[in-house]
Amino acid sequence: MSLQKLSLTVTTLMYLTLPLVIRIDSTQPPFSCDSSDPSTENYPFCKTTLPISQRVQDLVSRLTLDEKIPQLVNSAPPIPRLGIPGYEWWSEALHGVSEAGRGIRFNGTIKGATTFPQVILTAASFDSYMWYRIGQAIGTEARAVYNAGQATGMTFWAPNINIFRDPRWGRGQETPGEDPLVTGKYAVSYVRGVQGDTFEGGKLKGHLQASACCKHFTAYDLERWMGTTRYMFDARVTAQDLADTYQPPFESCVKQGSASGIMCAFNRVNGVPSCADYNLLTKTARGQWGFHGYIASDCDAVSIIYDVQGYAKTPEDAVVDVLKAGMDVNCGSYLQKHTESAVNQKKLPESEIDRALHNLFSIRMRLGLFNGNPSEQPFGNIGTDSVCSPAHQVLALQAAQDGIVLLKNSAKRLPLPKSKSMSLAVIGPNANSAYTLIGNYAGPACTFITILQALQNYVKNTFYDPGCDTVGCSSASIDKAVGIAKEADHVVLIMGLDQTQETEDLDRMDLVLPGKQQELITSVAKAAKKPVILVILCGGPVDISFAKYDSNIASILWAGYPGEAGGTALAEIIFGDHNPGGRLPMTWYPQDFVKIAMTDMRMRPEPNSGYPGRTYRFYKGDKVFEFGYGLSYSKYSYKFKHVTANKLYFNESSSTKMVENGQTVNYKSVSELGTEFCENKKFSVTVGVENDGEMDGKHPVLLFVKPEKNKNGRPIIQLVGFQSVILKAEEKAEIDFEVSPCEIFSRATENGLMVMEEGTHLLVVGDEEYPISLSFD
């Protein structure tokens, strides 16, 4: 039964059994400044004609210290004497409004929400407009849940925009992958969508449809490895890696995305806990980037500053450290317990509390929660019918279709023919699991359909065996699986990982498939009448070299965790109703990579010690599949059609000399060149793309830059732009990339300064290269 049908039934029952007045109360969203309550309407903080900062100042000035302190934690209590209801800061919406936080309850009319693919798969579409529309759908559904009286908060702790640095990371699945540009663009698109901005941005005017939060600030990408947990981990990060890898997504999220929230991370960075780092929270985010939202701690990230990290000498010191650093709200209860004594010990001026409350109440006002009855406000008319709407569910399907990556397709084995008489064997522990499809921080979803059920919609004559006891596959029913494989015309194996193998608080120790999965796959492939189809569900990459080179395995598809419509999307791809076009947003490393310490944060290789570096930008070792890799049922070819600059002169100001790695380089810092200069030097790159195949398709075009001569410390190659194009079979198109040399040709020095230097750079698309030289005449 679909959830919408289910909810109708439940609502009907409620009419029959509950008195009407209770039903109305339970669907009233919480809000302040109710015009029907004459005691509140004269407060200046209720006057919508005044600027928000003035209203907040009025509100905070009315609070006693005893009223202020409990507002500093995620479950903020009501202040009845001022008609202010409680507020829950913690809600989750990583890839769909979810019950994983505290602020959303699916126990009323609304029973679930649209569950989009896990972010790592959505990223594989390389389509920022798709990401925006997903954000928009999530923001709309969030508001509908609030309007239906099922939300006590509208602040969502997503997106997760940490760089997917190590393939073992259990939360890599939550991120858009390993590339800073992709991650930054994902952040901007998602945030604009959720908050109610336009795709181009800048139209928000303060009001928030819902609030998004960029996390985890910063350099957080380890759960637990060989006894090091995220709570105790001190990430040693170079200024260079911070400047061009770890920080750029956060900078984009704040500057272009106008995110209204940031979450500081559990870990320390170079000795300082993120939530206690004044340089990070106040100087960088608020000062340099112009952030004016609220900063939340990760859950219990304040207590560990004293309990685990020993950075603070007393609990009160921990409270003082975070509030003085610029954090505003604590997920947990630590600030509730220890703030009063910090004030009494004269360690904390009350003005620090007021500063935090100012940021917090500003967000609640921007959400419209102090404007009287929300049904009379902007977003007040977003109804229950927006949740799991047909349009949103189609979008969830498209996101899965556009993300799924075809990794191998020997002799055009896929797509399978659609024949009524054929038989199909479906084997694997992920074949009949709706739970695996939705990943973490998800659900409940609108509908559930497993991959097996979706395949059965195409082929009636289907045999199924899970093959393994669980996804961990400590025991396998190989004989049974081989038996059904022998009988069938075609065999599809649905294998990979799930949340028992990789998730929050759980990194992997290995990159190979768990338990007896490989043995099962190989045996089935050997026994089958024709080479088999292998589908891998996972967030982090898996070393499937054995399958890549096994001629009994004709085709491989990577489907991430494809969300509520993922089963349907896969079946459509397998039977040719959709042409796959996704490309990998992260490097697939071989198993051998696990000899590298997961705690080593360096992006750059160090040849002397055999450290190989990380991600496609720096790692030169063997790969199972590389960043950007992905096949299709069509073939695409590229040409550089027109580039408006061949040689760039930077003669407006003289360059500076610096010695790096024993060599003298002429450089100019990007900040010295200035925004206006960089704007003026923008140029356009026109790329011709042709679909040379027989099937229509959607194809992401990736534009890279690489230096002609690679030197130590420079990325080998770097993505500088991407765009998707829909092309019919044999159709051609031209794509324009508008690029700024200051962005695409600059690099970080060891001190973390972004600079331009003389030399030749190559624009790269597919196998095509186009040189552009840069000089300071």
Ligand SMILES: *[C@@H]1O[C@H](CO)[C@@H](O)[C@H](O)[C@H]1NC(C)=O
């Ligand atoms: C839903 O759950 C919340 C939180 O547990 C509770 O306060 C509320 O009364 C519940 N609503 C219904 C209709 O059961």
Ligand SMILES: *[C@@H]1O[C@H](CO)[C@@H](O)[C@H](O)[C@H]1NC(C)=O
């Ligand atoms: C250098 O700048 C001057 C003016 O500042 C300009 O006339 C000249 O053309 C520039 N040189 C080159 C090679 O672009």
